[in-house]
Amino acid sequence: xxxxxxxxxxxxxxxxxxxxxxxxxxxxxxxxxxxxxxxxxxxxxxxxxxxxxxxxxxxxxxxxxxxxxxxxxxxxxxxxxxxxxxxxxxxxxxxxxxxxxxxxxxxxxxxxxxxxxxxxxxxxxxxxxxxxxxxxxxxxxxxxxxxxxxxxxxxxxxxxxxxxxx
Numbered sequence: 259x260x261x262x263x264x265x266x267x268x269x270x271x272x273x274x275x276x277x278x279x280x281x282x283x284x285x286x287x288x289x290x291x292x293x294x295x296x297x298x299x300x301x302x303x304x305x306x307x308x309x310x311x312x313x314x315x316x317x318x319x320x321x322x323x324x325x326x327x328x329x330x331x332x333x334x335x336x337x338x339x340x341x342x343x344x345x346x347x348x349x350x351x352x353x354x355x356x357x358x359x360x361x362x363x364x365x366x367x368x369x370x371x372x373x374x375x376x377x378x379x380x381x382x383x384x385x386x387x388x389x390x391x392x393x394x395x396x397x398x399x400x401x402x403x404x405x406x407x408x409x410x411x412x413x414x415x416x417x418x419x420x421x422x423x424x
Contacts, residue, residue, distance in 0.1 A: 270298030320352030
């Protein structure tokens with residue numbers, strides 16, 4: 259709160275500004291970028307991980323889905339939020355991490371929110387950007403495969419086959 263010289267009462271600082279409680283302040287100060295405040299506070303609060311703010315903010319802004327808060331960048335602008343890389347996704351707002359695609363799933367583009375199942379005839383391990391074709395003599399009959407099975411005796415298949423042939 260602040261007080262004009264010789265004023266009998268104090269006035270609350272507006273949201274996004276503060277006045278130190280220990281001083282006989284006659285002015286409010288803007289919160290720095292990366293911090294925020296509610297009306298009448300004596301200090302600004304730091305934005306939580308996965309969030310950022312500009313100076314004089316009344317709230318922090320969460321990183322959007324498909325993005326995460328990077329610890330290598332200050333929380334002072336949208337540049338704090340980075341796209342999840344290929345092979346990872348983030349379906350929630352305001353996080354500091356991305357989730358790896360599980361085995362049998364992939365994500366080839368950055369900044370997305372879901373992983374896709376590998377089609378039949380292909381497979382992947384965890385954190386895959388792309389699915390790999392089964393090699394000749396092996397197959398994967400279902401979508402979302404983690405590996406390929408060998409053809410049986412007397413059967414064959416070409417690369418990327420969903421089934422073997424007799």
